[in-house]
Amino acid sequence: MIDIQQIRKDFPILHRTVNGKLLVYFDNAATSQTPKQVIDVIVDYYSNYNANIHRGVHTLSQEATDKYEQARQKIQKHFNAAQAHEIIFTSGTTHGINLVAHGFSSILKKGDEVMVSALEHHSNIVPWQMLCEKTGAQLKVIPMNDEGELILSSFEELLSENTKLVFVNHISNALGTINPIEIIIEKAHAVGAAILIDGAQACPHLKADVQALDVDFYVTSAHKMCGPTGVGMLYGKEAWLQKLPPYQGGGEMIATVTFEKTTYADLPHKFEAGTPNICGGIAFGAAIDYMNSIGFDNIAAYEADLLEYATEKLLEIDGLKIYGTSKNKTSVISFNIEGIHPYDIGTIVDKLGIAVRTGHHCAQPIMDYYKIPGTVRASFAFYNTKAEIDILVEAVKRAKMMLS
Known part of the structure; x- marks a missing residue:
């Protein structure tokens, strides 16, 4: 109760x-409000241990690093990812989608097909259109009916051996429709396609178990679930994250740098270039704690x-x-x-x-x-x-x- x-x-x-x-x-559905329990965590960070993470030996840096990585573990547990390094901190859902689209730009070729649904937010349409323009792949659309539901029979007809990627939101932001993603994931995998689920609208209302879903990528934003703006997460199966190239170059995402060659860091740092939204990540973990307490x-x-x-x-x-x-x-x-x-x-x-x-x-x-x-x-x-x-x-x- x-x-x-x-x-x-x-x-x-x-x-x-x-x-x-x-x-x-x-x-x-645009953004949720933030409870005092999360606001207090944000104030505490800037009041008591504001410091850059991972590379510092001083106490504040170590405290901030511990809190940040603890938040990653909270997110891993909440979404039931197999490994903490399968959770990539992002600036939000749109960032996560673009990260995956960028990665597949080096994989797709002309004649390949990618598929979105008629119920998508623009952030789960435009990156794939840009991907198709860059690679020569073709964009297919799963149609909807008057009730605002996806027509699964048409989805099955559109699937083929050329289908390489399928992108569907878990819940429609405009209509509230909960999509049958379990069926969509299973059928996409049956033709060898990878699948990304936009969970931005779902995560405030339900817990997504990424292992039970067997989804390849799942993205969401903290600000939809009582957290701050400017932070989110991308879940990716380890095998896929290892296969995709880095999205951005810079500090943190490297192992070694010389003018002749750079080698990349292990997951998750490979995809987390630059100073992250440290406070936002920690507050994201606090928001998940709050919602789970209810x-x-x-x-x-x-x-x-x-x-x-x-x-x-x-x-x-x-x-x-x-x-x-x-x-x-x-x-x-x-x-x-x-x-x-x-x-x-x-x-x-x-x-x-x-x-x-x-x-x-x-x-x-x-x-x-x-x-x-x-x-x-x-x-x-x-x-x-x-x-x-x-x-x-x-x-x-x-x-x-x-x-x-």
Whole structure:
């Protein structure tokens, strides 16, 4: 069970006002809020042991290194990676995807095929388009249906011996659809393809077991799961990480450097050039500790209840349509009201202290499929309440009255 009032005390921002109203924060799919337990870790780092890591012999450097590598181990345990060095710290999901795309640019050739889904965020489309332009490989797209689900029969038809890479998000950021990645991974592997899963939207809601999934690469961002911005992780199977070339050159990622030749460091340092976001990595570990203290089963059950309640209440509004109606979805509702631009609704509800996201949510192909300019997206977290949903519903009703 979740003690919602106790949890809300952990988040200082939930107690501020916006436009004279107590903040209602429903933009969690863009970034989650940060609890005091994580904020304290950030303050502690800069107050007590701010130093560069790995190469220093002095006490502060050793303390920072220990904390940073302990965070890597926390992430390894959380995602059940076989080895800590299979966890690469990145600046976020987009960085992780680009790292893998860069690596495959030396592997793919003309005639090879890579595949994305129609439900992808732009960060899981554009790097692969750039990869195809560079290598001559061809981009294939798994289509979607009106419910916002991937059409698996079409996916199977698209797969061939030419398929080298498949990229699918675990959960759609725009619609909340939970994709059947277990099936997709199995079928991709059956034709010899590697697969990367974008877990940015999934990790706030569920625990992904990368070994059980048998996934080749899995990426996410800390700021989606109560951590800071500017840090994330790439999980890669050791065999694949050994095969890919470094993404960036510089300090830390080398073993030896001469003007004649450089040799590269072992994993994970091979992919971690330069001074990392040390504080961010440590805080990422603290955020994982915090969410696990609440329990992901508890989070999933509570958010499912919020989603059901919000769906029912919003659909009572005449002219309101929800996009993304898969039975298997997480706590995201994308909607429009007939005849009203989503931006206008978002602007009015902001004046009432409610934060929602409007636009195409970096998923323009989804909006093109539905032939709409965008949606209003309300995304819920475990620190939200039904009372806040009631406030949103009344605000949307007011916006409709003002704009009709």
